[in-house]
Amino acid sequence: MNVAEFCERYAVERKGTNSLKWDALDVRFGDPDLVAAWVADMEFKAPEAVLDALHQRIAHGVFGYSFVPESFYGAFIDWEKSRHGYEVKKEWMRFSTGVVTALYWFVNAFTKPDDAVLILTPVYYPFHNAVKDTGRKLVTCELVNENGTYQIDFDGFEKSIVDNDVKLFIHCSPHNPVGRVWTEEELKKILSICNKHNVLVVSDEIHQDLVMEGHNHIPSAIVNNGEFADRLITVTAPSKTFNLAGLLTSFIIIENEQLRSEFDAYVKTVNQTEVNILGLAAAEAAYRHGQEWLDGLNAVIRHNYEHVKQHLNEKAPGIIISPLEGTYLIWLDLRNVIDREKTKEFIQDRCRIAVDFGEWFSAEGKGFIRLNMATEPRFVELAVENILANLEK
Numbered sequence: 602m603n604v605a606e607f608c609e610r611y612a613v614e615r616k617g618t619n620s621l622k623w624d625a626l627d628v629r630f631g632d633p634d635l636v637a638a639w640v641a642d643m644e645f646k647a648p649e650a651v652l653d654a655l656h657q658r659i660a661h662g663v664f665g666y667s668f669v670p671e672s673f674y675g676a677f678i679d680w681e682k683s684r685h686g687y688e689v690k691k692e693w694m695r696f697s698t699g700v701v702t703a704l705y706w707f708v709n710a711f712t713k714p715d716d717a718v719l720i721l722t723p724v725y726y727p728f729h730n731a732v733k734d735t736g737r738k739l740v741t742c743e744l745v746n747e748n749g750t751y752q753i754d755f756d757g758f759e760k761s762i763v764d765n766d767v768k769l770f771i772h773c774s775p776h777n778p779v780g781r782v783w784t785e786e787e788l789k790k791i792l793s794i795c796n797k798h799n800v801l802v803v804s805d806e807i808h809q810d811l812v813m814e815g816h817n818h819i820p821s822a823i824v825n826n827g828e829f830a831d832r833l834i835t836v837t838a839p840s841k842t843f844n845l846a847g848l849l850t851s852f853i854i855i856e857n858e859q860l861r862s863e864f865d866a867y868v869k870t871v872n873q874t875e876v877n878i879l880g881l882a883a884a885e886a887a888y889r890h891g892q893e894w895l896d897g898l899n900a901v902i903r904h905n906y907e908h909v910k911q912h913l914n915e916k917a918p919g920i921i922i923s924p925l926e927g928t929y930l931i932w933l934d935l936r937n938v939i940d941r942e943k944t945k946e947f948i949q950d951r952c953r954i955a956v957d958f959g960e961w962f963s964a965e966g967k968g969f970i971r972l973n974m975a976t977e978p979r980f981v982e983l984a985v986e987n988i989l990a991n992l993e994k
């Protein structure tokens with residue numbers, strides 16, 4: 602399916618549907634008329650198979666308590682194996698109403714108040730919140746920015762662990778917002794360091810399926826033939842991949858039995874909710890039948906990213922665009938063209954775009970913005986046009 606076909610089939614107006622992205626612009630940005638390029642969801646309907654599965658459930662008309670059917674496990678396990686080479690066992694799986702919710706659970710379950718938790722910044726801001734809101738000590742290690750390409754400072758990473766007696770590391774793989782898909786070598790290095798210092802790893806792999814050609818997402822749990830799986834928790838979901846975030850269904854994978862029972866004991870104290878009947882129906886259908894849709898979506902993301910690159914590189918070469926290896930979020934460094942203190946005034950008030958601002962992701966992020974590419978090309982074209990027109994003024 603090419604870009605035009607995908608958009609023709611799936612693009613949809615979201616205004617007027619209680620969409621956080623579009624209908625909360627006034628509350629979040631103080632202006633209802635911006636082009637919404639911020640929060641990570643899309644203007645695309647889910648695959649037909651997902652809608653069919655939901656329609657079937659709805660036609661039945663009963664939404665009582667449910668449990669996870671064998672057929673769901675089959676679909677998820679097949680997807681992980683065929684797409685990512687990860688052979689997940691059913692008994693390793695747990696469920697939550699969101700990846701972010703699960704991050705809070707992990708922090709509470711596996712650390713004590715004032716324990717140190719490490720993140721690689723700039724990173725998705727709920728990572729910061731999950732540590733701060735739970736009264737833990739937030740330790741950040743800044744990724745090294747080499748002209749837009751981000752690398753891990755392995756010495757700094759290890760030093761942060763040792764100096765702060767870090768207990769837990771929350772990893773973002775692929776990485777939001779810098780767009781890196783970590784290589785096996787990189788993963789091996791950080792996981793070995795964590796192993797050496799007995800640091801538990803949580804690997805947030807929610808963007809696992811949104812990977813550009815030429816890159817390969819490697820689940821942390823299978824790095825070096827699973828060497829690190831015993832001190833590792835993976836959390837993922839169909840919500841980014843298939844635009845299902847509002848169905849509040851995400852998955853936790855814990856291989857180690859002891860870790861799993863510690864997790865279960867903690868979760869019993871905060872969660873007594875069964876699974877979401879619609880969320881699981883949607884997820885199962887997506888993992889079983891969503892392949893072609895996902896290929897179409899990835900083509901749209903690539904197309905939009907190439908558009909931004911081509912036009913900004915040509916007409917505003919001072920803007921540094923980080924290479925998009927994975928996720929559908931691009932990270933732009935505007936500091937060569939705009940006074941960093943005026944980023945908001947420029948992007949929001951003049952260019953009329955709602956973005957995620959760099960300082961949400963890192964104290965050093967001022968002057969950067971994150972733009973969402975999982976949308977119709979016309980929105981991306983408009984954003985680029987507005988940026989270029991206002992730079993000229």
Ligand SMILES: Cc1ncc(COP(=O)(O)O)c(C=O)c1O
Binds near residue numbers: 641701702725805851
């Ligand atoms: C890295 C990462 N984790 C988690 C989430 C959100 O997950 P959920 O909606 O399941 O809490 C996002 C959303 O953008 C994300 O980028």
